[in-house]
Amino acid sequence: MSIRAASSDGLEPPFRRLRIYAFDPAASLDMRTAVINSATVTLPWEQLEPGPIGEYIEVIDVDPASGGFYLPVDLNDPALLVQDGFPPSDGNPKFHQQMVYAVAMMTIRNFERALGRRVLWAQRPWDWKTRETVDRYVGRLRIYPHALREANAYYSPQKVGLLFGYFQASRIDFGTALPGGTIFTCLSHDIVAHETTHAILDGMHRRFIEASNPDLLAFHEAFADIVALFQHFTIEEAVYQQISQLRGDLSRRSLLSGLAIQFGNAIGHYGALRDAIDSIDPATGLPDPGALDRAIEPHERGAILVAAVFDAFLSIYRSRVEDLLRISTGDGTRFPDSDLHPDLIRRLTKEATKAASHVLRMCIRAVDYLPPVDINFGDYLRALITADADLVSDDARGYRIAVIEAFRRRGIFPRDCRSLSVDSLLWERPDTRIEIDWLKEIDFPYITDRREIYETATRRCADLFNWLWDNARISHEAMRSMGLWLREDAPKTIRRRQKDGDRRPRRPAVEVHSVRVANRVGPDGDQEQQLIIEITQERRGYRTPEAQQQVESRGRVAGLTADFVFRGGATLIVDLRTREVRYCISKDIASTERLAAQRAFQFGADSEALGATYFGAASRDEPFAFVHRML
Structure with missing residues (x-):
């Protein structure tokens, strides 16, 4: 009977054991650490296709620099199952695939234990040119072990993938490496865990890549x-x-x-x-x-x-x-x-x-x-x-x-x-009571399927947005405590919008980024059930305070276009038992101090180079490719 046939009869094992480098290949060249550098990790069992391809991860081993394609490893092969996968080797591409899968899954598992929910990746970027309606759900993070022939490895928000490079060690300042030897970043536990964390954090907080x-x-x-x-x-x-x-x-x-x-x-x-x-x-x-x-x-x-x-x-x-x-x-x-x-x-x-x-x-x-x-x-x-x-x-x-x-x-x-x-x-707990009646009207059942979690969260974001837009019974003071401004007297640079079929004038817009459930268990067995809500607003920022003030007083001014995007908003921590907002962690959209600080960071005389690096068009699309060059 094959392994896959056995699993269909409910005989799946509880876990899978795989060998990895505990650190990286260099530790295997030291007599003191060689014995511990080949480690075996235990991961929850999941059915894998060759790649490996699982529920969270899809390893694609294409080498664009050489035009090559490495055959994918089949971790369900009985010969590999009985020996906990391939032994660590920097010369075996199939071990490279095994290594990135195992370390990425270790990282995912640590996040899920701490957060009390399943990990979701960032959505596919919206195509503003075609405006085509596509499925933006990303079920699997793509990992490319040999994507780059350079000393770099990075998370790509555009590809929703991890790209690992390989390069030749220096022939002069080579340390303990072989002079001119090949270094694979995908074989470093630290680099793989680091890049996987970038991907998870981007899936949680989509605005954290905006410097x-x-x-x-x-x-x-x-x-x-x-x-x-x-x-x-x-x-x-x-x-x-x-x-x-x-x-x-x-x-x-x-x-x-x-x-x-x-x-x-x-x-x-x-x-x-x-x-x-x-x-x-x-x-x-x-x-x-x-x-x-x-x-x-x-x-x-x-x-x-x-x-x-x-x-x-x-x-x-x-x-x-x-x-x-x-x-x-x-x-x-x-x-x-x-x-x-x-x-x-x-x-x-x-x-x-x-x-x-x-x-x-x-x-x-x-x-x-x-x-x-x-x-x-x-x-x-x-x-x-x-x-x-x-x-x-x-x-x-x-x-x-x-x-x-x-x-x-x-x-x-x-x-x-x-x-x-x-x-x-x-x-601090909110000074002004924040009443969100919408929270009392819906249930939050326990869901395990990741696509269903994503689709449910997306619907909740849309429902909360509609409630804020159409039925907002939250006082202006409560909205301001959240760092938001929804009244018509809001600063004129706050982005406005008009919903389809709405005859009212354009109004300050908001974005509901996430409505996610967390079920955490403390060391004493106490369970903390929370709802994490993120709401933001967008404001046009200008290079000089004079231009900013001119637009604020007159609205749009001919010849003046925005130089940067300024954002505000709040994270609401809601107690799911009482449906009350426990914490309101805000950044004020109307803060002149923050606006001036962001302007100085981007355009100040001492930071022009940083501004060009972090705010250029290419770096906005792939910020980590720039930051991680030479790591």
Whole structure:
């Protein structure tokens, strides 16, 4: 009986095991790490077609540079099932296909556990030229393991796919790589997880790829690095070996704290492409709090956020192993100076993997608590604290204090907060009661089919838009608390529209981006059922304040066209049990301060180059292709 025939009789196994590189091929060339670099991961079972092609992922192995096409791997082949897939190999294209599938599915699984819902990809971009009605649902993310012959890998919003490159290592500054040897980015666990995270985040927040301030693309990069970094800790064999080598002290640079080591070596970095441990001022023993003000490039700026999160993890890890250190050294703050007993290594490994899992889920959950546009690092700090406080009321381990302290040391502060206490950082409940009667009129049944989830969410977005347009009984004060302005006296640069068949004048328009359900379970088994709603507005922005004011006072002015798009709006966190809006996380469409800040970011004398890079037509279509060149 074949494997597929067996599955049709209900005999499908619960999971599939596949071998991957725990880090990348470079770690297999080091005697200390070779034994742990071949890792086996366990994934939920799904029927796969050759490719592999599953419910979420479609691997297409075309090499445009050579005009070649690699035969797809069939992971349902019995010979591969019994040996957990192909062994790691940089010379076997079928292993490359297996590697990208396995790591991408690991990343998807981590998101779904943290978010309490299934992952959906971004819609297909609307074709404004043809205006054809097409199915915009994207069921599978396409992954191209050998798409580029260059030192690059990126997520393409236009293709809704991941494109991985390959290139020759430097013949001069080659580090530990073979001079002139071929480096495949698809074989780096960190790069695959990083790009998959970009795709998932774009599916959740469609406006986060619009660089309206220095933090936005930096956040995209940092968040993707955070996910890749903490996935290292899901591979217990690797964590065990590294803790043994580091004698438990994870604050020292290691494979666990580095990202894309082979890539970094190949382009002459002599080590990881990026590291989660930042430099310390020897005079103060602290990181430089002014580094954020000087960092402009997205990876450089994002590295500061990554370091803050990793620093918080280290504090949490130390607090969890303090008793073990006290038993072994007599000092709960000092790691042993000699080799550790295997039993102690196992206990430290357990605590490290548990703390990393908690921090990773904390970081992912926070993404639901961000405003829909123009986010900054301070917003993310508040989202982290609020999301964690909602699900875990008793912070016995001090996770939230550790996060606040790590952010403070790097000069990451939120705006409009009285202090850095936990209570002050929580998003406030709405000052004005927001009554959305539409919420009380519909049910939110549990749905598992991803296409049905997408179609249901799309209908809900349309229904909420129609309710806002036709039957909005929300007061002007409530709308303004959401950062929106729907009355006719709204600023004239806010985009207007007129619905078909509506005889009323053109009115300020809104976009309902998402209405998504989250069912999260806390550590005590408590369930948090929420509805996440994102509503935005669009406003025309002009290069100079004088032009802006001229259009605001007179409406459209001949010869003046908008220079950029300015957005506002809100994320509403709704308690599904009571149907009440619990949090309103807004960015005001009428904010002159934000408008001036975006204008300065795009057109200021010190940022003309950045503006050209981030706002040019090509970079708007493929922002990550530009940001990720040479990674």
